[in-house]
Amino acid sequence: MNKIEILNLKKSVKTEKTTKDILCNLTLTIPKGEVFCIMGSSGSGKSTLLKILGGMDSISEGEVIFFEKKMTSFDESDYERHRRDDIGYIFQDFNLLDGLTIKENIILPLTLQNCGPEIIEARYKNLLGFLDIKDFENSKPDKVSGGEQQRATIGRALIKSPKVILADEPTGSLDTRNMKSFIELVKNVNQRFYTTVVIVTHDTFVASNCDTVAFIEDGHIGEIIHKSDFQEDFHNKIIKIFTQVR
Secondary structure, eight states, X not given: OOEXXXXXXXXXXXXXXXXXXXXXXXXXXXXXXXXXXXXXXXXXXHHHHHHHHTTSSOOSXXXXXXXXXXXXXXXXXXXXXXXXXXXXXXXXXXXOOTTSOHHHHHHHHXXXXXXXXXXXXXXXXHHHHHHTOGGGTTXXXXXXXXXXXXXXXXHHHHTTOOSEEEEESTTTTOXXXXXXXXXXXXXXXXXXXXXXXXXXXXXXXXXXXXXXXXXXXXXXXXXXXXXXXXXXXXXXXXXXXXXXXX
């Protein structure tokens, strides 16, 4: 089962007076090796879904089968391993540590795992040319552009060789030129490493560069469309559907 299966997933949160359903019987399949997009309006549940996939939020009901592993059977050590080994994260605001250089930020996950220097250096060198960061690897984050910081976050996610990269509004802090550069880099990551990438976004241009787009509305999946079915009309189809669900 080379896929992520989400089956009748429910996520509820208790308030002072009531219980609110964030996700409602959500069912979705994310195939291995795809660049998969989840679109929805603010408050639709898309970021909550991403947190559950990343092991950062709990499941109220239903099941997530992560490449044959049932996440409802995870104990805390399983979740810790899942977050450490299976998942790479890309954030909108980069989440780089200001006191570290770009290189030190990228290798940080391996440093925290006490990997040997030879392993760290070998993995870093494998990414160095691919990410095109040689010219600023010794700079601090505040000395480089937003696009260069985003390249570093991709490197930090990749250096662990994760099964899945989760990206939450990854282009929200980028201008148009850097957004296009980011998209091309993600495509290259997917093709070179066959890494599954799940992107949450409200940007239709970003979505149009993904293999599949699933629209989430009021906590459940509505329409799912595939780029292979539309080709040149894919962007227009996304705009039409997204306008209806907003």
